[in-house]
Amino acid sequence: MIRNSKLIIFSVLITITTILSIFCTVKKPIPSEEVKSSFDTQLLKLQSVVDHNLLPAVEKKDEKAIKASFLLSRAEYKKMEYYIEYFFPSTSSLLNGAPIDEIELGENLIEEPTGFQVMEELIYTSPSPESYHHLLNEVRKMQINLKRVARFNEQYEITDAQIFDAIRLEIFRITSLGITGFDTPSALQSLPEAAAALTGIQEVLKNYNATAELLTPVKTAIIHLNKTTDFNSLDRMAFITDHLQPISNGIAQLRKKLNVSTTSSGSALHDNATSLFQKDAFNINKFVGNYTEYISKEKIALGKLLFNSTILSNGGNRSCASCHHEGKAFTDGLTAAPGLNGNKFLLRNTPTLTYAGLQRGFFYDLKAGSLEDQALDVVHHKDEMDGSLTEATKRINNNKTYLKAFNIAFNDSTRTANPWKIQHALASYIRSLTPFSSRFDKYMQGDKKQLNPEEKAGFNLFMGKAKCGSCHFAPLFNGTQAPLFLKSEAEVLGVPAHADTANAQIDKDLGRFTLSPYPQYKYAFKTTTLRNVAKTAPYMHNGIYKTLEEVLDFYNRGGGAGIGIALDNQTLSPSPLNLSKKEIHEIISFLKTLDDQ
Known part of the structure; x- marks a missing residue:
C-alpha cells in the first residue's frame, strides 16, 4: 500500500513538472519578428514627431521650430531607412525621393515630387506665404504616406534573409549617397543622418545577438560621424575603408554564423557582395532583360569580332571601332565624329563604351533601353554605318569564318x-568592358600604396564639398544610382554652345526633349561615367570642353546659371562651389586614378 502511494505521488510530481515545463517555458523570440515590431514602434515615433512637432510648427510659421522638427523627423526616418527602402520602395520615393518630377513616358504621366527633400527646399529658402502653404501640404501628404507604410507593414511577413539584405544595402546606400549630401543639399545634414541610419542598423544587429566585435565598430562609426560637425571635413575615403567596409564584412560574417542564406533583392549587385568596390561586386546579367541576354565568353569573342569588322556596314567601310578606339577608352578624341564618307559631323560627342553595360539607358538622350537596341540604331543610322542587319546577316551566313563563330557563340539548331x-x-562584348582595374579600385580593395594624399583629398572633395558624387554615383561614377542600380539619370546642366564664359549661349541641342517633348527634358543629357575620364577628352555631349580644368571651372561657377545661361529647369545647383585652384587640381588628380590599367 505504501509502495503504491509512493508511486502515485511520484506520478503526480512528474505530471505537475511536465505541465509546468510546458506552460512555463519562455518562448524564444524570433529576431525577424522583433525587428518588425521595433520598426512599428519607430514608425509611431516618427508619426508623433510629424504630427505633434512639425505640423504645429508649420501652422504657426515658426521658422526655428520648423527646422528643428524637420531635422528631427528626418533623423527618425533615417533610422528606418534600411527597412522602408527595402520593403516599401514605391512609398520610400514619396517620403524621401528626389525633388524632381517623375515622368512615366509609356503612360504619359507626370508625378510631382513629394517628401522630405521637397520640404528641405522649401524650408531652407526664403519663406513666403506660398511656400508655407506648399510646406503644409507636404506635411499632410507625409502623414498619409506614413499611415500607408503602417498599413502595409501589418500585412508583411519578413525573413531573416531579407533583413540581412536590407542592412547590407543600407551600408552601400550610406557609402554612395548618405555621406555625399545627395538627399540633404541645403541642410547639409548628411553626417548626422548617416549616423542615424547606422543607429538603425545597430538596433537590428542587437536583435541577432551580434557580439561586441561587430557592434563596437558600428558604435565607433556613429561617434565619428557625430563628432564631425563640418560637412566638408569628413575624410570620406577613410570612413568608407576603415568603418563602412569592415561593418559590411562583419554583417556578412554574422549572417553566415547564423546560417541565414542570401536572398535576391533586385539589386544589380551579386547577392553576396560585401563591398561596392570589390572587383566582382556587379552581376552584369542583372542589367539585361532576361536570361536569353546573359553574357558568355563565346558571345563576347563573337561581339569583339563584329565590333572590329566592317561587315555590318553596307559599304564595307566602317566598323564600330572606327569611332570607338580601344586606346582612348573606346572614344575617338574628336569633338564629334565625322559622318560616313566624310559627310557632316555627327550630332554629339562619341561617349566611352567602358562600363556602358552597367547602366539602364543608352545614348546621351537615353533613347535606347538596352545595348541591343543601341547596336540596332547605330548600324542602321545613315550617317554612322548606313547598314542593315538583315543584309549583314546574309553576308555573315555566306562567310564560313563568321558562321563558325556564331555557331560557337549560340550553338542552336539553326546554325x-x-x-x-x-x-x-x-552588346555582350560591350558588357564585358568593365575591368575595374584602376588604381582607385585597387586602393579600395586594400592596396593602400595606390593613391597619394593629393588623390585621396580629391576623392573627399568629389564626394563632399564639390558635390560631384551626388550625380556621378560611386562606384560606377555615372548616373546609375546605388545600391539597386535600377535607373540611369539625366541632368540639365546648361552646357554652352561655345567655351565662352563672358557671352555664353545655351547649346541648341535639346537633348531628351527632342524625343520626349516635356519641358523638364529640355537640354537634359545622360550622366555619363567618369571612369577613364582622363582618356576621353573632349567633354560634354557637344565636346565643348577640351580639358578637365575647363569642366571643373564650369561646375565651380554653378553650371549654365553661373555663366549667364538662365534655365528654369536646370537640375544642377546654380550655387557656386567655391573650390580653390588647389582643390580643383586635387579633384582632377583623383579623376585620373579612375583610368583602367
Whole structure:
C-alpha cells in the first residue's frame, strides 16, 4: 500500500513538472519578428514627431521650430531607412525621393515630387506665404504616406534573409549617397543622418545577438560621424575603408554564423557582395532583360569580332571601332565624329563604351533601353554605318569564318546568324568592358600604396564639398544610382554652345526633349561615367570642353546659371562651389586614378 502511494505521488510530481515545463517555458523570440515590431514602434515615433512637432510648427510659421522638427523627423526616418527602402520602395520615393518630377513616358504621366527633400527646399529658402502653404501640404501628404507604410507593414511577413539584405544595402546606400549630401543639399545634414541610419542598423544587429566585435565598430562609426560637425571635413575615403567596409564584412560574417542564406533583392549587385568596390561586386546579367541576354565568353569573342569588322556596314567601310578606339577608352578624341564618307559631323560627342553595360539607358538622350537596341540604331543610322542587319546577316551566313563563330557563340539548331544574334553579340562584348582595374579600385580593395594624399583629398572633395558624387554615383561614377542600380539619370546642366564664359549661349541641342517633348527634358543629357575620364577628352555631349580644368571651372561657377545661361529647369545647383585652384587640381588628380590599367 505504501509502495503504491509512493508511486502515485511520484506520478503526480512528474505530471505537475511536465505541465509546468510546458506552460512555463519562455518562448524564444524570433529576431525577424522583433525587428518588425521595433520598426512599428519607430514608425509611431516618427508619426508623433510629424504630427505633434512639425505640423504645429508649420501652422504657426515658426521658422526655428520648423527646422528643428524637420531635422528631427528626418533623423527618425533615417533610422528606418534600411527597412522602408527595402520593403516599401514605391512609398520610400514619396517620403524621401528626389525633388524632381517623375515622368512615366509609356503612360504619359507626370508625378510631382513629394517628401522630405521637397520640404528641405522649401524650408531652407526664403519663406513666403506660398511656400508655407506648399510646406503644409507636404506635411499632410507625409502623414498619409506614413499611415500607408503602417498599413502595409501589418500585412508583411519578413525573413531573416531579407533583413540581412536590407542592412547590407543600407551600408552601400550610406557609402554612395548618405555621406555625399545627395538627399540633404541645403541642410547639409548628411553626417548626422548617416549616423542615424547606422543607429538603425545597430538596433537590428542587437536583435541577432551580434557580439561586441561587430557592434563596437558600428558604435565607433556613429561617434565619428557625430563628432564631425563640418560637412566638408569628413575624410570620406577613410570612413568608407576603415568603418563602412569592415561593418559590411562583419554583417556578412554574422549572417553566415547564423546560417541565414542570401536572398535576391533586385539589386544589380551579386547577392553576396560585401563591398561596392570589390572587383566582382556587379552581376552584369542583372542589367539585361532576361536570361536569353546573359553574357558568355563565346558571345563576347563573337561581339569583339563584329565590333572590329566592317561587315555590318553596307559599304564595307566602317566598323564600330572606327569611332570607338580601344586606346582612348573606346572614344575617338574628336569633338564629334565625322559622318560616313566624310559627310557632316555627327550630332554629339562619341561617349566611352567602358562600363556602358552597367547602366539602364543608352545614348546621351537615353533613347535606347538596352545595348541591343543601341547596336540596332547605330548600324542602321545613315550617317554612322548606313547598314542593315538583315543584309549583314546574309553576308555573315555566306562567310564560313563568321558562321563558325556564331555557331560557337549560340550553338542552336539553326546554325545561322540573324539580326538579333548580331545585336546581342555586340552588346555582350560591350558588357564585358568593365575591368575595374584602376588604381582607385585597387586602393579600395586594400592596396593602400595606390593613391597619394593629393588623390585621396580629391576623392573627399568629389564626394563632399564639390558635390560631384551626388550625380556621378560611386562606384560606377555615372548616373546609375546605388545600391539597386535600377535607373540611369539625366541632368540639365546648361552646357554652352561655345567655351565662352563672358557671352555664353545655351547649346541648341535639346537633348531628351527632342524625343520626349516635356519641358523638364529640355537640354537634359545622360550622366555619363567618369571612369577613364582622363582618356576621353573632349567633354560634354557637344565636346565643348577640351580639358578637365575647363569642366571643373564650369561646375565651380554653378553650371549654365553661373555663366549667364538662365534655365528654369536646370537640375544642377546654380550655387557656386567655391573650390580653390588647389582643390580643383586635387579633384582632377583623383579623376585620373579612375583610368583602367
